[in-house]
Amino acid sequence: MPSTHKHHFLLAAEARTISLPMIQKWSDDEVRSFFEMMRWADTLGTPYCPHCSSNELYTIRTRNQWRCKKCNKTFSVTSGTWLHSTKLPLRTILMAIVISANAVKGIAALQLSRDLGVQYKTAYILNQKIRDSIYKNLNPISLKGEVEIDGMRIKPSKSVLFNKKANRRKKNEVTVLTLKQREGHNLAERFITRVVPSENKDDIRNFVEENVAKDTTIFSDCGAGYTTLHASYDLRTVNHSKEFSGPNGENINGIESNFSRYRRFLTGQIHHQHDKYLHLYAQEIAFREENRRRSNGDLVEMLLIHLLSLAEDPEFRGYWGARRRVTTARFSDSFSSAA
Numbered sequence: 417m418p419s420t421h422k423h424h425f426l427l428a429a430e431a432r433t434i435s436l437p438m439i440q441k442w443s444d445d446e447v448r449s450f451f452e453m454m455r456w457a458d459t460l461g462t463p464y465c466p467h468c469s470s471n472e473l474y475t476i477r478t479r480n481q482w483r484c485k486k487c488n489k490t491f492s493v494t495s496g497t498w499l500h501s502t503k504l505p506l507r508t509i510l511m512a513i514v515i516s517a518n519a520v521k522g523i524a525a526l527q528l529s530r531d532l533g534v535q536y537k538t539a540y541i542l543n544q545k546i547r548d549s550i551y552k553n554l555n556p557i558s559l560k561g562e563v564e565i566d567g568m569r570i571k572p573s574k575s576v577l578f579n580k581k582a583n584r585r586k587k588n589e590v591t592v593l594t595l596k597q598r599e600g601h602n603l604a605e606r607f608i609t610r611v612v613p614s615e616n617k618d619d620i621r622n623f624v625e626e627n628v629a630k631d632t633t634i635f636s637d638c639g640a641g642y643t644t645l646h647a648s649y650d651l652r653t654v655n656h657s658k659e660f661s662g663p664n665g666e667n668i669n670g671i672e673s674n675f676s677r678y679r680r681f682l683t684g685q686i687h688h689q690h691d692k693y694l695h696l697y698a699q700e701i702a703f704r705e706e707n708r709r710r711s712n713g714d715l716v717e718m719l720l721i722h723l724l725s726l727a728e729d730p731e732f733r734g735y736w737g738a739r740r741r742v743t744t745a746r747f748s749d750s751f752s753s754a755a
């Protein structure tokens with residue numbers, strides 16, 4: 417961790433290990449090799465068949481594909497991954513990931529489309545796939561050691577999930593519950609988020625029991641929803657109306673910093689927060705907070721490994737195609753599910 421007496425980490429040279437001019441200088445082969453390294457990281461970039469795992473392959477150089485000698489199936493570096501159906505050149509995808517990795521408060525699809533010179537819908541889908549891959553690649557191991565919890569109220573501009581009687585009275589506000597595992601005792605800092613209707617004890621208990629190991633020390637504020645955690649955890653509370661931090665380190669300041677990043681993202685970047693995707697936004701910002709001291713090259717590799725490690729994304733595949741009848745011709749052209 418850099419000393420706080422020096423300048424901010426993002427200003428330091430070690431925070432910058434990849435850039436758009438660097439990628440522009442790479443040959444097409446170099447770009448593809450980078451994708452191969454990320455997809456087949458376990459074999460140091462040597463491809464193997466996604467269907468039967470055989471490494472006996474014919475190379476079809478003209479199409480940048482391989483054919484498996486065992487099962488006879490053909491595949492490319494993106495086959496079977498979330499990037500499978502994209503028509504974008506690999507270099508453009510890599511540039512999008514670099515731009516996203518550099519955007520410490522997240523990036524709007526409109527800005528990404530302008531930066532890359534691609535259609536808005538293309539940038540939107542890529543952006544959502546990046547978010548969804550962060551969400552679905554969450555480390556499944558329970559948090560332990562010292563864990564903070566807090567909730568942040570937000571009011572989505574469009575609501576479908578929680579637009580029910582109980583919530584209508586509260587103007588459709590929802591709560592983003594956030595858990596933070598503190599760094600230390602051989603544990604890395606980690607964040608897990610969940611969007612719930614309110615800071616109520618049932619949602620809090622379910623969220624914590626699913627994500628935090630028993631007997632962990634948990635820090636919270638004095639909200640009534642947190643008191644039931646006493647039963648299974650070592651709960652320590654801080655009274656925010658009286659103090660910023662208790663005498664024995666009872667504080668949730670780490671989560672506050674994540675929330676302020678999230679607020680800046682919601683007001684400064686995306687403007688319209690559809691509550692259907694709030695969980696993706698919340699976890700994206702938590703990912704940025706969690707990895708804020710990594711170089712941008714590390715972030716690019718993490719994001720690309722996420723995108724290439726997953727099966728095809730059912731949620732955003734054909735996203736605009738399904739809306740073809742209600743959108744303009746401009747939005748319905750050129751959408752393809754072809755490889």
Ligand SMILES: [Zn+2]
Nearest residue numbers: 465468484487
């Ligand atoms: Zn095969």
